[in-house]
Amino acid sequence: MPLLEIHDLHVTFRTPEGPVHAVDGVDFTLERGRTLALVGESGSGKSVSSLALMGLLPSPPAIVRGGPCLFEGISLLEAPEAERRRLRGNRMAMIFQDPMTALNPFLTIGRQLTEVLEVHRGVEGRPARARAEQMLHDVGLADPSRAFDQYPHEFSGGMRQRVMIAMALLLEPSLVIADEPTTGLDVTVQAQILALLKERAQKNEAAVLLITHDLGVVAGTADEVAVMYAGRIVEHADVDTLFRAPRHPYTRGLLQSLPRLDSTPKVELSVIPGHPPDPVRLPAGCPFRPRCRVAVERCAHERPALQEVAPGQRTACFVAEGA
Amino acid sequence: MIRFILRRLMGLVPVMLIILAVAFTLMRVAPGGPFDQDKAVDPQVKAQLMARYQLDKPLPVQFLAVLGSYLRGDLGPSYRYPGRSVNEFIAAGFPVSVQLGLVALVFSLLVGLAAGIAGAVWQNRWPDHTAMAMALIGISVPNFILGPLLILIFSVTFALLPAARWDSWQHMLLPGVTLGLVYAAYIARLTRGGLLEVIRQDFVRTARAKGLSERLVLFRHTLRGGVLPVVTFLGPAMAGLFTGSLVVERIFNIPGMGPYFVDAALNRDYTLALGVVLVDAGFLLIANLVVDVVYGLLDPRVKVG
Amino acid sequence: MNAPAEQLAPVLEPAPGEPEAAGQSLWQDAWRRLRKNRAAVAAGLTLLAIILFCVVGPWLSPWRFDVPDLEYGPQGPSLRHWFGTDALGRDLMVRCMMGGRLSLLIGLAATVVSLSIGVTVGAVSGYFGGRVDALLMRLVDVLYTMPFIFFAILLLAIFGRSLVVVFVALGAVTWLTMARIVRGQVLSLRNAEFVQAARTMGVSHLGIIFRHLIPNTLGPTIVYATLTVPAVMLQEAFLSFLGLGIAAPDASWGLLVSDGAANMTFLPHELIFPALLLSITLLCLNFLGDGLRDALDPRMRFD
Numbered sequence: 001m002p003l004l005e006i007h008d009l010h011v012t013f014r015t016p017e018g019p020v021h022a023v024d025g026v027d028f029t030l031e032r033g034r035t036l037a038l039v040g041e042s043g044s045g046k047s048v049s050s051l052a053l054m055g056l057l058p059s060p061p062a063i064v065r066g067g068p069c070l071f072e073g074i075s076l077l078e079a080p081e082a083e084r085r086r087l088r089g090n091r092m093a094m095i096f097q098d099p100m101t102a103l104n105p106f107l108t109i110g111r112q113l114t115e116v117l118e119v120h121r122g123v124e125g126r127p128a129r130a131r132a133e134q135m136l137h138d139v140g141l142a143d144p145s146r147a148f149d150q151y152p153h154e155f156s157g158g159m160r161q162r163v164m165i166a167m168a169l170l171l172e173p174s175l176v177i178a179d180e181p182t183t184g185l186d187v188t189v190q191a192q193i194l195a196l197l198k199e200r201a202q203k204n205e206a207a208v209l210l211i212t213h214d215l216g217v218v219a220g221t222a223d224e225v226a227v228m229y230a231g232r233i234v235e236h237a238d239v240d241t242l243f244r245a246p247r248h249p250y251t252r253g254l255l256q257s258l259p260r261l262d263s264t265p266k267v268e269l270s271v272i273p274g275h276p277p278d279p280v281r282l283p284a285g286c287p288f289r290p291r292c293r294v295a296v297e298r299c300a301h302e303r304p305a306l307q308e309v310a311p312g313q314r315t316a317c318f319v320a321e322g323a
Numbered sequence: 324m325i326r327f328i329l330r331r332l333m334g335l336v337p338v339m340l341i342i343l344a345v346a347f348t349l350m351r352v353a354p355g356g357p358f359d360q361d362k363a364v365d366p367q368v369k370a371q372l373m374a375r376y377q378l379d380k381p382l383p384v385q386f387l388a389v390l391g392s393y394l395r396g397d398l399g400p401s402y403r404y405p406g407r408s409v410n411e412f413i414a415a416g417f418p419v420s421v422q423l424g425l426v427a428l429v430f431s432l433l434v435g436l437a438a439g440i441a442g443a444v445w446q447n448r449w450p451d452h453t454a455m456a457m458a459l460i461g462i463s464v465p466n467f468i469l470g471p472l473l474i475l476i477f478s479v480t481f482a483l484l485p486a487a488r489w490d491s492w493q494h495m496l497l498p499g500v501t502l503g504l505v506y507a508a509y510i511a512r513l514t515r516g517g518l519l520e521v522i523r524q525d526f527v528r529t530a531r532a533k534g535l536s537e538r539l540v541l542f543r544h545t546l547r548g549g550v551l552p553v554v555t556f557l558g559p560a561m562a563g564l565f566t567g568s569l570v571v572e573r574i575f576n577i578p579g580m581g582p583y584f585v586d587a588a589l590n591r592d593y594t595l596a597l598g599v600v601l602v603d604a605g606f607l608l609i610a611n612l613v614v615d616v617v618y619g620l621l622d623p624r625v626k627v628g
Numbered sequence: 629m630n631a632p633a634e635q636l637a638p639v640l641e642p643a644p645g646e647p648e649a650a651g652q653s654l655w656q657d658a659w660r661r662l663r664k665n666r667a668a669v670a671a672g673l674t675l676l677a678i679i680l681f682c683v684v685g686p687w688l689s690p691w692r693f694d695v696p697d698l699e700y701g702p703q704g705p706s707l708r709h710w711f712g713t714d715a716l717g718r719d720l721m722v723r724c725m726m727g728g729r730l731s732l733l734i735g736l737a738a739t740v741v742s743l744s745i746g747v748t749v750g751a752v753s754g755y756f757g758g759r760v761d762a763l764l765m766r767l768v769d770v771l772y773t774m775p776f777i778f779f780a781i782l783l784l785a786i787f788g789r790s791l792v793v794v795f796v797a798l799g800a801v802t803w804l805t806m807a808r809i810v811r812g813q814v815l816s817l818r819n820a821e822f823v824q825a826a827r828t829m830g831v832s833h834l835g836i837i838f839r840h841l842i843p844n845t846l847g848p849t850i851v852y853a854t855l856t857v858p859a860v861m862l863q864e865a866f867l868s869f870l871g872l873g874i875a876a877p878d879a880s881w882g883l884l885v886s887d888g889a890a891n892m893t894f895l896p897h898e899l900i901f902p903a904l905l906l907s908i909t910l911l912c913l914n915f916l917g918d919g920l921r922d923a924l925d926p927r928m929r930f931d
Contacts, residue, residue, distance in 0.1 A: 056531055089533035096532075101525040105624055106547045115543070116533050151623040167533070338770055346782060353786035459918075463911035465862050467869040467882070468903040471889035479893055569781075570869055574889065584778070585870055588785035600778055 001073065003174055003207050004030040004053075008066040011045070011052050011231075015061065020279045022048040024231035025066070027306065032174065035201070035208040037218040037239075039254070040228035041276055046211045049228075050177045053209075054094050055084045072174065090120040093168035095197070097180040099160035103152040109136070109163055110148035116170050132170070139166040139196060158189035165197055172204045179211040194221050215258055219243060227251045230277050230287035233306060237313035247309050247320035249292050286317070294319045328616065335608045339601075340390075346600045347386050350593050389594075393601065399594035403587070409598035412583055417602055419489055420579035423571065424564045426495045427503035431560075434507040436550070439514020443549070444541065446519065454511055461508030466567050470501040470574040487576035498575045502567050506560050510553050518549035547621055554618050561610040565603055658847075661923040668919025671912035678909055682728030691719035693726040694877040704897050712897045714887060724902050727879040731906070734794060734880065735861040739853055741799025742860070746806025747849060751837045753807065754814030765811070768804050780863070784872040794873060798860045809852055813845040847924040855917035858910045865906060881906040 011023035023045040030036050038046040051057050052064045053076060069076045072091060076084065088094075096102035104112055113132035117123040123131065129148065136144035139162040152160055161181060168176055178197060182190035198221055201208045210222055218225055218239065226236040227250065235248040246252045253272035274291035277283055283290060286299040296319060304316045315321070373379045377388055392399055398409035438454040445451050477497060478486035485494050521527065522545055530544040569581035580599055587596035619625045662668055691697065696717035697708075705712040711720035753764040780797040787793050817823065818841065826836050865882025867873040869889075874880045881902050888899030 054532055056528055085534045085536065087534070088531070089535075094529075094532040096525060096529060098525060102529045104526040104530065104544050106622065107543070115535065115539075119533070119535055119539070153624050164529075341770065345779065349779065349782045349786060459911060459914060460907075463858070463914055464907045465865060465910070467866060467889070468885055468899075468907060471885075471892050471899055472903065475892050475896060475899070570866060573870070585781060585785070585872070588782050596782070603778065 002029040003032045003072065004209075005068070005070040006049075006053070007068055009049060009052060009069060010063075010065045011048050011057065012063045012065070013061045014063070015280070017280050021231055021282065022062075022279060023052065024282075026228075026231075026233055028226055028233065028236060030175070030207050030209060032207055033202070033205045034223045035198070035210055035221060037210040037212060037222035037225045038228055039212060039215060039218055039225055041213060043276055043279065044228040045231040046228045047179055050094070050179055050209060050211050054088060054092065054177060055081075056088075056094075086120070089116050089168075089173075090171050091173050092175040092177065093171070093173040095161075095164050095168045095176065095178040095181050097183050099157050099164050100184070102164060103160055105152055108149050108151055109155075113148075113163075113167050113170060116167060120171055132166075135166040135170050136163070139163070139169075139200065140192075141166075157185050158193065161185060161189075161193050162196065165193070165200060169200050169204060169206070173206055174204075175207050175209065176201055177209045177211070180213070181210075182212075182214075182217060190217070197221075215254060227254065230282060231279065232287070232316065234288065234316045235314070236306065237310075241310070241313050245310070245313075247313065247315040248288075248317045249294050249319070250288050253291075324616075327619075328612065331612050331615070335612070338608060339605060342604045343390070343597065343601060344386065346597055347389065347593075348382075350588075350591065350596060351382055351385075353591070389597065398598040398601070401592055401595045403590050403592040403595070409594050412595060413580065413598055413602055416578060416580035416583055419577060420565075420568055420572070420581065421606075423489075423495070423498055423502065423568055423577060423579060424561075426499035427501075427506070427564055427567075428560075429503075430499050431503035431506035431510055434503075435510025436514050436553070438507070438511035439553075440518065440541070440546075442511065442515035443518035443522065451515070455515070458508040458511045461504050461511075464504070466501050466505060467570045467574065469504060470497070470571060473497045473501055474574070489575075489577045489579075494575075498571050498577060501574070502564060502571045505567070506563065509556060509560070513552040513556055514550060517552040518545055521545050521548040524548075551618065551622060554614060554621060558611040558614045561614075562607055565607065658920075658923040662919055665919040665922065667915050668923075671915035671919070674908065675912040675916065678728065678905065678912070679732065682725045682732065685725040686722055686729075689719065689722045689725070691722045693718065693722045693879065702891075702895055704895070711901045712895070714884075714898050715891045715895060720884075720898060720901055723879050723884060724881070724905055727881045727884045727902060728905060728909075730874060730878065730880040731861050731864060731882065732909075734791070734798070734864045735857040738795050738798040738802070738860040738864070739856045741795055742802040742806055742856055743849070743853055745799065746803035747810050747842060747845070749803070750807035750810025750812075751814050751842055751845070754811040755818050755833070755837050755841060757815070757818070761811070764807075768807055772804055780867065781870070781872060784867060791874070794864060794867065797867075798863050801863070802856055802860060806849070806852055806856070809848050810842075810845050813848060814841050817841055817844055851917060851921045851924055854913065854920055858913035858917075861906070861913075862910065881909075 006026060006028050009023055009026040010021070013020040013022055026045070026049055028036065038049065040046045048057070048062075052062070053069070053071070055076070057064060064077060067075065067077045071087065074083070074087070079087075103109075110129065110132055113135065114124070114128040117128045117131060133144040133148055136147050141147045141159065141162060147155075147163075152163070155163065164181075176197075181197060182193050185193060194217060197208065200206075208221075210218070212218060222239050224236065224238050225242045226233045227242075227248065228234065229250050235242065235246065235251045242251065243255065246255055250272070257272065272291055277287050277290065284303075285301045286292070286295070286304055289295045289299040292299065298318050302318075304318050304321070306314045306316045307321055309315045309320055370379075377385060380388075389399070396410075398413065401407050401409055401412065404412075438458065442451040442454040474486045474497065477484045484497050486497070488494055489498075527540060527544055530540045535544070568579060569585065571577070572579040572581040580603070583595060584599040584603075586592070587599065686693065697713060697719060698717060700708060700713060700717055702713055702715050702717050711724060714720050714723060749764055749768075753761045780801060783793055783797045814837075823836060823840055826840050831839070861881075864873055864880060865885065868880050868882030869886040871886070874883050884902035885899065885906060888895070888902055892899040
């Protein structure tokens with residue numbers, strides 16, 4: 001049984017302009033110990049998907065439907081709130097994008113770590129402190145017992161993200177969702193944080209769902225990649241296949257827009273023309289069609305489903321299927 | 324921390340001197356004096372009185388004399404009530420005024436925080452609308468209207484609570500509500516606004532992602548940042564409580580300091596008026612200092628000291 | 629007498645000849661948002677009605693505010709005296725109207741005093757910056773810590789109960805926050821391109837402050853002024869209640885409430901009518917101020 005099985009996940013936001021289909025039928029599975037990267041532009045639905053899995057979308061305005069969505073055999077969309085709360089921070093943990101704002105400025109680092117132990121394990125006082133300090137040490141903080149009593153504003157962004165990782169991995173969850181964990185950090189720090197995340201996750205045999213818009217991050221970290229566009233997964237493959245032989249025109253566009261060390265400086269980076277579609281008024285047929293160079297007649301009125309186009313590679317594109 | 328407080332206390336000294344100097348000058352440049360109203364006083368006696376209280380000396384000399392006796396803890400004799408010292412009046416009135424202020428403050432904090440939290444937790448639903456409508460009404464009904472109305476309802480019509488004096492806890496209810504309601508209303512609005520501001524922050528989502536209950540998310544992660552605007556407001560609110568107590572003490576016949584002050588100013592009872600200004604202003608300045616310290620304790624990002 | 633609600637429409641238009649003043653669309657947007665805010669519109673209309681009632685009413689009433697109806701005496705409401713009469717037998721409705729005139733006038737006049745001082749100090753402080761700014765803001769800080777109401781009471785007790793003293797005392801108490809708001813606005817604007825342009829064209833400092841900077845701080849200024857009017861009216865009523873404001877036979881709402889409170893056990897209507905008028909007016913002004921704030925900038929906060 002896979003750790004996480006997502007079928008036909010939909011998230012809709014009610015807005016004054018009408019319903020916004022932020023996530024529009026997402027399927028994927030994630031095995032224990034594997035790292036899946038969800039890649040896409042902002043607004044593609046990757047963050048919303050992860051928040052929906054965590055049960056952190058405020059409702060209203062969000063409506064989460066679909067399914068079955070199973071985590072460790074528990075149906076996420078049907079479980080009562082109390083059970084979902086027991087999973088959060090315990091079996092599934094989340095690392096957020098901006099470490100500058102994701103930690104509570106009013107509480108010490110130690111308090112923010114130990115409360116996870118307190119809430120889920122009933123561990124308090126000295127043992128909790130020892131456990132938290134050990135964890136702070138494990139994520140590379142030089143003076144854990146001092147850091148324990150310090151406040152977030154006394155740390156740099158990279159250090160805070162280390163604290164976030166410590167907090168997320170404290171209870172050895174089987175799933176870690178990392179939402180743009182390196183955005184806003186210095187490039188050198190980014191690499192350290194990714195390495196740390198990977199190392200800690202492997203140690204716990206935790207699966208990682210890595211949300212990012214940065215294909216560079218994906219290449220070094222993920223086992224598999226799912227590319228999202230306009231609320232759907234348009235291509236899903238293991239990382240080598242995807243980088244070597246992308247089939248969906250959107251994935252190809254993304255890869256071509258990456259600067260490469262071996263490319264000749266004369267070659268201009270290609271940028272995908274046009275903009276992502278307005279989520280309130282999605283076009284009929286394939287949502288990528290308006291920006292697609294290879295679109296055919298059929299793309300205008302029929303929506304391509306995710307199909308296996310090669311072993312271990314699924315793509316939602318009529319042209320790629322035919323190829 | 325201690326050094327911060329000491330430094331701030333030192334900073335209060337010049338402010339206090341300015342306040343006293345302005346109040347002193349205002350009273351002295353005004354026409355009339357403490358012994359003018361009684362026509363019976365013949366000029367010779369008046370001159371004697373003036374000499375006894377050193378009122379014939381130049382103003383700066385008098386002011387320095389006043390400051391000197393303040394340093395010794397002596398607020399001087401009352402000019403209008405012979406034989407009674409200002410210290411006596413203040414010793415009698417100040418504790419009552421402070422009690423009234425505290426009752427009102429506690430009431431406004433309890434009601435205001437509760438209403439504000441309810442408004443933020445059930446944002447845009449009926450508890451929110453009710454609380455905020457009540458708050459706007461609370462802000463718009465001045466205490467000198469509320470007080471008589473409460474007396475009319477609870478004392479005159481239903482005879483449930485006493486309308487005057489200051490003897491037992493029943494006596495404190497109506498004045499406390501009268502004085503505190505406006506601040507309850509402001510605190511409710513500030514609490515709601517502050518909480519809604521904090522609830523949108525990323526770290527609240529982090530708290531939820533850790534599997535905390537909504538109660539913990541609210542009380543441990545949201546409330547502390549959310550009440551910071553309330554703490555800031557408490558400084559001006561203290562000043563307002565004092566001003567309001569002038570009226571409330573009059574309405575409910577409470578033997579606090581308020582009535583003395585107005586009468587003393589009207590009667591040119593220089594020492595008494597100045598003594599009240601000294602005590603009230605000093606109390607306010609210190610209350611503001613306490614508020615700043617509390618703010619620093621609540622928000623670790625603010626460096627105190 | 630100009631009423632806030634009547635002024636609203638013209639004030640919300642951009643000042644003519646100020647091309648760099650906030651664009652037409654901002655004010656139109658704000659005006660549209662304000663009209664959509666039902667509470668604010670209702671408050672504005674109610675206010676207008678109360679103002680009309682107070683301004684026009686005394687001319688239409690057969691009764692005078694200072695002449696008692698001796699054959700009627702002190703009594704509750706009736707067809708003859710809609711609001712009843714006060715303890716001396718004077719028609720309470722006319723007294724409420726006259727009191728309203730005075731209360732509203734004081735509210736507006738003291739707000740103008742407060743605006744003039746506050747905007748000038750704030751703009752000068754923000755524009756010149758440096759030592760001027762430090763000095764003025766230090767002054768504001770010190771004044772903030774002063775128990776101003778004591779000084780207002782001292783002023784009134786000492787110099788007698790005259791309208792002018794009331795204006796000055798109240799205006800002087802309320803300009804501090806105004807100065808801080810305007811200073812903040814000017815501070816953020818003083819290096820804007822249109823100010824630089826004016827400077828290079830040789831416009832004098834005062835010209836830049838009054839022609840270019842102050843018009844651009846209109847939004848927050850208007851909102852704060854709208855909220856100052858009820859605050860000042862409240863203070864006036866409060867002073868009248870203490871016997872330090874307007875002197876009889878003239879009336880303000882505060883004085884009427886004070887008289888009503890004194891007689892409330894046997895003439896409750898004498899308390900209720902002026903109390904209602906004052907409270908409703910304050911409520912409407914607060915609603916209007918909130919609405920204006922939301923309309924001009926939803927993020928703006930004066931708390």
